[in-house]
Amino acid sequence: MESNHLIQTVLIYALPVLFAITLHEAAHGYVANYFGDSTARMLGRVTLNPMNHIDVVGTIVMPLVLYFATSGAMLFGYAKPVPVRFGNLRNPKKDMVWVALAGPAINLFQAILWALVLFALTGMNVQERFFLAMAQGGVMVNVVMFAFNLFPIPPLDGGRILVGLLPWRAAISFSRIEPYGFFIVMFMVMIGALNTVWMQPLMTLTYGLIDWVLSPLDTMIQSTI
DSSP, X not given: OHHHHHHHHXXXXXXXXXXXXHHHHHHHHHHHHXXXXXXXXXXXXXXXXXXXXXXXXXXXXXXXXXXXXXXXXOOOOOOOOOOOOGGGSSSHHHHHHHHHHHHHHHHHHHHHHHHHHHHHHHHTTOOOHHHHHHHHHHHHHHHHHXXXXXXXXXXXXHHHHHHHHSOHHHHHHHHTTHHHHHHHHHHXXXXXXXXXXXXXXXXXXXXXXXXXXXXXXXXXXXXXO
């Protein structure tokens, strides 16, 4: 029974996760290339092929181990980061913000698209649980990625955005925590602080934003009933 539940969960989330990861990383590479750094493009990372972005440990092994170890209560993973040589950007400090923002922005866009799919399925009175669960999972996965990656600690996207926005002296000082950033984030995840202080508040706001974006469509449909 447990194995059947795991297979069903994997099938529901496989497509949303692949799209979320692939487009997130490709967006970083595309924007970096646009602003002058072709490193990611030359290494084949500006692509929609998920195999070029998947990290075996971070994308597959770690989430599965955490799923079994916590009975599904905790999931965490990562893809291979897109290589960006910020010194190659035309305006490194300013352009860094756009490169970093591209990943979370594409996740927010995908969350809205999956919400539209769910809206359409519900509107057409589709009862198939698998497709409804996949659409709901698509919204959740992308909202989680959007919120998590905006956490303002480098090397997460939010940290790079903050470095790009701070004055030079403050930016240099703050960027020095990057070698320890991953461990800081993991510690906050393990003690639950990241979820309480950052993830839940930002995810609530993001769900509210998605509802606001879709509200005109809902109003239009209700007026035709």
